[in-house]
Amino acid sequence: MNTRIPVAIPDLSGNEKNYVQDALDSTWISSSGKYLDQFESDFAQVCGSKHCLAVSNGTVALHLALLTLNVMPGDEVIVPSLTYVATANAVKYVGGVPVFVDVMSSDWCLSPEKIEDAITPRTKGIIAVHLYGHPADMDSINHIAGVNGLWVVEDAAEAPFASYKGRPTGSLATIATFSFYGNKVITSGEGGAITLNEDRLALRAKTLRGQGVDPNRRYFFPITGYNFRLTNVAAAILCAQLERHVEIIEARKRIYQLYEEKLSDVSGVHFQPVSEDVVLSPWLFCITIDEDAGKTRDEVAQRLEDQDIETRPFFIPLHLLPPFREDAHNRSADLSNTLRLSASGMNLPTYTNLSENKIERITNTIKGFLDNA
Numbered sequence: 001m002n003t004r005i006p007v008a009i010p011d012l013s014g015n016e017k018n019y020v021q022d023a024l025d026s027t028w029i030s031s032s033g034k035y036l037d038q039f040e041s042d043f044a045q046v047c048g049s050k051h052c053l054a055v056s057n058g059t060v061a062l063h064l065a066l067l068t069l070n071v072m073p074g075d076e077v078i079v080p081s082l083t084y085v086a087t088a089n090a091v092k093y094v095g096g097v098p099v100f101v102d103v104m105s106s107d108w109c110l111s112p113e114k115i116e117d118a119i120t121p122r123t124k125g126i127i128a129v130h131l132y133g134h135p136a137d138m139d140s141i142n143h144i145a146g147v148n149g150l151w152v153v154e155d156a157a158e159a160p161f162a163s164y165k166g167r168p169t170g171s172l173a174t175i176a177t178f179s180f181y182g183n184k185v186i187t188s189g190e191g192g193a194i195t196l197n198e199d200r201l202a203l204r205a206k207t208l209r210g211q212g213v214d215p216n217r218r219y220f221f222p223i224t225g226y227n228f229r230l231t232n233v234a235a236a237i238l239c240a241q242l243e244r245h246v247e248i249i250e251a252r253k254r255i256y257q258l259y260e261e262k263l264s265d266v267s268g269v270h271f272q273p274v275s276e277d278v279v280l281s282p283w284l285f286c287i288t289i290d291e292d293a294g295k296t297r298d299e300v301a302q303r304l305e306d307q308d309i310e311t312r313p314f315f316i317p318l319h320l321l322p323p324f325r326e327d328a329h330n331r332s333a334d335l336s337n338t339l340r341l342s343a344s345g346m347n348l349p350t351y352t353n354l355s356e357n358k359i360e361r362i363t364n365t366i367k368g369f370l371d372n373a
């Protein structure tokens with residue numbers, strides 16, 4: 001009997017247990033403690049950023065970023081339509097209007113050209129998503145933002161430890177956000193962070209994260225804040241993950257290489273394009289299935305599911321979802337790349353100890369089904 005192959009399994013084989021035990025023994029299980037301090041300091045450094053604030057998840061990280069940037073009701077924020085729903089939900093939490101823009105076929109991230117078409121007098125900022133681990137074209141996006149007086153946030157949930165023109169993700173915009181959900185590259189089960197350089201914004205973000213308390217006057221709350229904090233126990237897991245991040249990335253890159261080797265000769269199957277000047281974060285290996293395959297993406301996914309192999313279809317375009325579709329329809333932007341990728345793309349299982357045998361089981365199932373091995 002074949003065992004089921006899930007899309008993701010967290011790798012907790014380092015010091016995770018030791019550090020959690022140590023956090024418990026210390027009784028520092030709430031929202032301060034040495035693991036939080038250490039994680040924030042180490043992660044800021046890896047991201048080439050001055051500040052890091054740990055928060056309870058990646059959605060909260062986005063919400064905190066938008067609160068910090070003072071997004072107001074009615075403000076328009078440009079987001080890609082091909083992303084996880086949290087990117088647009090966060091805009092809604094602050095009363096903003098997500099304006100959906102297409103991705104490029106060359107990197108699957110926000111199209112700078114199409115951003116320009118979407119800017120109105122109400123536009124305040126851009127959330128660039130590093131989709132499936134590939135950094136967006138940040139120089140072009142930052143340039144457009146600069147010319148139009150907009151801020152830029154990087155949603156780097158899927159791309160920690162990636163780089164763009166030699167600079168790490170987390171250092172490429174005014175604020176960057178990360179997720180440490182169970183299926184992400186490093187995880188604490190639930191968890192997230194923002195990274196940023198400006199001291200003034202960091203102080204504001206810290207205040208908002210902790211109920212708005214005045215840093216110099218206990219129990220005095222000059223503004224309405226939130227409880228967006230992470231626990232020291234979760235940070236203990238993150239410290240253990242972070243100290244092994246090079247090893248984790250290497251192991252995942254090896255999975256990517258094996259998939260590419262074994263699927264390179266299958267007509268109709270294509271890989272994620274990688275721009276020359278970026279280093280991808282190997283999150284979930286992607287393929288797209290075109291007409292030459294003779295089968296649809298959903299048929300391939302079903303065949304894999306029949307063999308107890310889990311896959312994930314690419315995100316459903318956000319502009320088609322009930323909370324957003326009416327507003328998006330009225331703007332009638334060209335979102336053709338998003339539609340095509342969403343219909344043809346899928347993620348294959350990617351985790352550090354996925355064996356070559358299992359990868360072969362997956363790739364042989366695909367080849368056998370597409371009949372052209």
Ligand SMILES: *Cc1c(COP(=O)(O)O)cnc(C)c1O
Pocket residue numbers: 057058059060083084086087129155157158178179180181190191192
């Ligand atoms: C996972 C993810 C998030 C949200 O993270 P959570 O920790 O699940 O709240 C946000 N944006 C993108 C692009 C993601 O992939």
